[in-house]
Amino acid sequence: xxxxxxxxxxxxxxxxxxxxxxxxxxxxxxxxxxxxxxxxxxxxxxxxxxxxxxxxxxxxxxxxxxxxxxxxxxxxxxxxxxxxxxxxxxxxxxxxxxxxxxxxxxxxxxxxxxxxxxxxxxxxxxxxxxxxxxxxxxxxxxxxxxxxxxxxxxxxxxxxxxxxxxxxxxxxxxxxxxxxxxxxxxxxxxxxxxxxxxxxxxxxxxxxxxxxxxxxxxxxxxxxxxxxxxxxxxxxxxxxxxxxxxxxxxxxxxxxxxxxxxxxxxxxxxx
Amino acid sequence: xxxxxxxxxxxxxxxxxxxxxxxxxxxxxxxxxxxxxxxxxxxxxxxxxxxxxxxxxxxxxxxxxxxxxxxxxxxxxxxxxxxxxxxxxxxxxxxxxxxxxxxxxxxxxxxxxxxxxxxxxxxxxxxxxxxxxxxxxxxxxxxxxxxxxxxxxxxxxxxxxxxxxxxxxxxxxxxxxxxxxxxxxxxxxxxxxxxxxxxxxxxxxxxxxxxxxxxxxxxxxxxxxxxxxxxxxxxxxxxxxxxxxxxxxxxxxxxxxxxxxxxxxxxxxxxxxxxxxxxxxxxxxxxxxxxxxxxxxxxxxxxxxxxxxxxxxxxxxxxxxxxxxxxxxxxxxxxxxxxxxxxxxxxxxxxxxxxxxxxxxxxxxxxxx
Numbered sequence: 079x080x081x082x083x084x085x086x087x088x089x090x091x092x093x094x095x096x097x098x099x100x101x102x103x104x105x106x107x108x109x110x111x112x113x114x115x116x117x118x119x120x121x122x123x124x125x126x127x128x129x130x131x132x133x134x135x136x137x138x139x140x141x142x143x144x145x146x147x148x149x150x151x152x153x154x155x156x157x158x159x160x161x162x163x164x165x166x167x168x169x170x171x172x173x174x175x176x177x178x179x180x181x182x183x184x185x186x187x188x189x190x191x192x193x194x195x196x197x198x199x200x201x202x203x204x205x206x207x208x209x210x211x212x213x214x215x216x217x218x219x220x221x222x223x224x225x226x227x228x229x230x231x232x233x234x235x236x237x238x239x240x241x242x243x244x245x246x247x248x249x250x251x252x253x254x255x256x257x258x259x260x261x262x263x264x265x266x267x268x269x270x271x272x273x274x275x276x277x278x279x280x281x282x283x284x285x286x287x288x289x290x291x292x293x294x295x296x297x298x299x300x301x302x303x304x305x306x307x308x309x310x311x312x313x314x315x316x317x318x319x320x321x322x323x324x325x326x327x328x329x330x331x332x333x334x335x336x337x338x339x340x341x342x343x344x345x346x347x348x349x
Numbered sequence: 350x351x352x353x354x355x356x357x358x359x360x361x362x363x364x365x366x367x368x369x370x371x372x373x374x375x376x377x378x379x380x381x382x383x384x385x386x387x388x389x390x391x392x393x394x395x396x397x398x399x400x401x402x403x404x405x406x407x408x409x410x411x412x413x414x415x416x417x418x419x420x421x422x423x424x425x426x427x428x429x430x431x432x433x434x435x436x437x438x439x440x441x442x443x444x445x446x447x448x449x450x451x452x453x454x455x456x457x458x459x460x461x462x463x464x465x466x467x468x469x470x471x472x473x474x475x476x477x478x479x480x481x482x483x484x485x486x487x488x489x490x491x492x493x494x495x496x497x498x499x500x501x502x503x504x505x506x507x508x509x510x511x512x513x514x515x516x517x518x519x520x521x522x523x524x525x526x527x528x529x530x531x532x533x534x535x536x537x538x539x540x541x542x543x544x545x546x547x548x549x550x551x552x553x554x555x556x557x558x559x560x561x562x563x564x565x566x567x568x569x570x571x572x573x574x575x576x577x578x579x580x581x582x583x584x585x586x587x588x589x590x591x592x593x594x595x596x597x598x599x600x601x602x603x604x605x606x607x608x609x610x611x612x613x614x615x616x617x618x619x620x621x622x623x624x625x626x627x628x629x630x631x632x633x634x635x636x637x638x639x640x641x642x643x644x645x646x647x648x649x650x651x652x653x654x655x656x657x658x659x660x661x662x663x664x665x666x667x668x669x670x671x672x673x674x675x676x677x678x679x680x681x682x683x684x685x686x687x688x689x690x691x692x693x694x695x696x697x698x699x700x701x702x703x704x705x706x707x708x709x710x711x712x713x714x715x716x717x718x
Contacts, residue, residue: 193421193499200429200500245430249465249503250495329469329503 116315116345117146119271119285120228121175121216123165125347132343136161139348156186163216172219177232179212183257191246199246206240208260214267224275230287231268236260251323251334255289255299262297266290281307283319296326305339317341378492380540386519389485391477397453397513399551402717403692407450408560408596408683409710410458410670413467413506414439417674417704420466421499423565424672424707425617429500433468440472442705444479450699451481452712454548456560456596457509462487465502473509482511488521488544490562496537508544508560508597518547522582525574527567539564541575543582552717557586557593565600566634572601573643580646587688594687594715595651598670598708601644602637603681605657607664609638614679615672635672637680647686654685654696654713667698669709678709685713692716 117124117138124130124140131137131151138148146163153159159181166174184207191199199205214232221227236259244261248254259265269287276282282305289299305319320337412423416439419426447455460476461467473487489507496504510516522543526535543561550556559582563575576599586593602609612622615635621627648657660667660681668678678700685696695714702709 191500195498197499197501198497202427202429202500245432245465245468329463329465 116309116343117148118273118283119216119230119269120226120273121165121173121218122226123163123175127348128345129348130343130345132341134339134341135343153186156189158182158185172217175216175218177212177214177216179210181210182208183210183260184208187246198248203243203246204240205246206238206242208236208238208242210259211235211237212267222274226271226273228271228273229269230271232266234259234265234267236263247328249327249329251325251332251336252301252321254327255325258289258291258297262291262294264291266292276306279309281309283307283317296328296331299323299325303339313345315343317343376494377536378489380489380521380523380542382523384488384521384523386486386488386521386544386546387473388516388519389473389477389487391480391483391485392474393478394483395481395513397483401453401551403714404453404550404717405451405712405714406454406456406558406594406596406685407447407452407710407712408456408458408598408685409443410562410598410683410706410708411443411460411472412706412708413459413461413464414443414470414472415467416442416706419674424674430466430502431468433470436467436470436472437475439705440470440475441479444476446699446702446705446710447476447480447482450710450712453513453550454558454594455482455511456558457511458560458562458598458708459506460487460509461504461506462489463503463505466504469503477511480511482513484512484514484516486510486516486519486544486546488519488542490541491539493537498537508542508562510544510546510548510558510560512546512548512558514551515549516546517549518545520545522578524561524563524578525571527564527569527571528574529567529569529571543579545582545586550717553592555589555591557591559583559586559593559595561595561597561599563598563600565598568629568631568633570640572599572640576601576643576646580650583651583686583688592687592689592718594685594689596683596685596711598683599644599647600634600682601640603655603657603660603667604642604645604648605661606637606641606681607661608680609636609641611635611637611672611680614676644684647684651686651688652691654687654691654711655681655698668700669698669711670707671703672707674703674707677703683708683711685711687715689715689718 123146128140136148136150144165148161161179163177187205212234218228271285273283287301291297302322305317307317309315319339323334414436462471487509492505524541612632612635667681669683671679692714697712
């Protein structure tokens with residue numbers, strides 16, 4: 079168990095209460111809209127009409143001063159997905175936003191439930207129609223001139239239109255915890271991001287995410303990512319880093335380290 | 350300003366070193382030629398006899414507690430991932446049988462300790478806790494975090510020795526890998542072994558119990574090479590004046606077996622063999638003719654619990670395997686050997702276990718020198 083005190087708190091927090099918090103964020107009065115040039119895990123959104131795309135990053139689009147859309151284009155045809163980040167304004171120098179996602183994993187899961195090589199799920203099981211939903215509140219504050227701290231908390235839900243056998247779980251890092259909502263209904267998520275400037279064109283980004291499903295065994299996951307960013311220009315940047323994952327699986331808990339994470343991101347403005 | 354940047358860089362560097370140093374399990378575990386085996390103890394100790402004149406040895410391929418469920422990999426079935434209830438039901442039947450026979454040492458092939466196909470049940474610990482054995486040793490021969498084929502997922506299965514008495518030494522000796530597979534398949538495939546244990550049997554201080562499992566589906570000379578390594582390993586024990594018993598599923602017929610081709614018996618509904626134009630002509634692992642003499646070195650060097658003379662008199666009596674649940678045992682693949690002497694006529698083939706596994710256990714008694 080990672081943090082019993084936190085578990086205790088979460089166990090005693092109703093998901094309905096968290097939902098209310100999320101929805102109430104959407105009606106907070108906006109004070110001053112603010113953007114950062116590059117999108118990240120903070121409450122800030124892309125400038126209006128700016129588009130970003132990375133090899134492993136989603137396609138992002140700043141629709142307005144308050145709305146940012148994103149989707150993973152590479153995965154879109156096997157996991158249709160859409161995300162919206164909604165900037166709500168400032169409260170005591172804290173930028174506040176909410177982020178909502180919907181995705182449809184059925185196509186992918188049915189594709190990999192097959193015989194032979196590439197069979198990630200046993201073909202003996204049926205995969206029903208499933209939809210995933212995430213809702214998250216983001217709170218960002220500059221704790222120093224060039225250092226932005228973001229706190230996140232949210233809920234994920236899984237909706238399925240049929241029985242899903244628990245033996246279809248994919249017991250792999252980054253996958254097991256994300257698909258867990260389809261076996262257990264919902265999941266609480268929280269995290270911290272730290273983004274800052276290092277030197278000249280060099281930036282860093284550190285984040286931690288925590289996933290928790292109440293009332294079951296093997297119910298926790300923790301992810302941490304560290305990135306070093308070289309910003310060639312306002313249109314191009316290259317990132318290199320690592321991702322560390324802890325997860326409790328049906329067979330026990332494990333740590334995994336993914337290194338290196340390399341990505342190239344391009345951005346441009348839509349006229 | 351300088352100190353702030355220094356702090357940030359120091360923080361990032363320290364954390365990078367920290368995360369890189371964390372030990373991570375590889376996707377597939379490959380094994381050195383010799384590695385220590387994993388030791389187990391039962392949750393409660395059952396006092397074994399302090400003095401023994403003879404010990405009863407049994408060997409059994411328990412088919413990972415799948416009973417006769419039509420698993421896709423070995424019986425033309427379509428099942429892959431068993432439920433916890435199914436596995437525990439089958440394990441209970443195996444434990445009940447083991448408790449009835451009251452052997453002193455049990456060799457096991459195909460025992461899972463952390464596999465998705467068997468609901469991640471640690472079958473070593475489960476059997477120790479549900480039988481009269483106190484100690485165990487396990488040597489993995491197929492260990493992968495994830496097998497991306499047929500939904501198999503995580504796998505950890507292998508050979509085991511269960512004993513009433515303490516196991517003082519346990520090591521795993523790697524057998525040659527199959528030579529007829531492409532590199533990718535080989536990477537995710539079994540790495541068969543010999544599990545060599547030293548057991549503190551009362552009254553004898555140099556007793557070794559050894560279990561092995563040879564390749565089931567190789568179509569080249571892999572099994573011949575594996576027998577060679579088994580013989581060499583036993584020679585090493587023998588040359589130091591030690592006593593051993595060895596058991597296991599050799600996936601080879603006795604050299605004087607009268608029937609050597611089981612392609613038609615093992616054929617699935619959508620397969621065809623022996624017909625003009627069939628390619629291959631023989632089913633993997635079912636044509637024993639090219640390898641019929643490969644077990645001979647074991648008979649040349651050591652004493653089998655079942656002599657070849659006895660076998661040829663009544664082959665059916667010694668059969669230990671069949672691939673399909675609706676067919677009774679139709680071939681002998683499991684053996685017991687020693688460099689000492691088995692007690693005459695002490696061997697048994699428990700053919701009343703056809704619901705418990707696709708192999709029948711065999712047993713023999715051995716008298717202390």
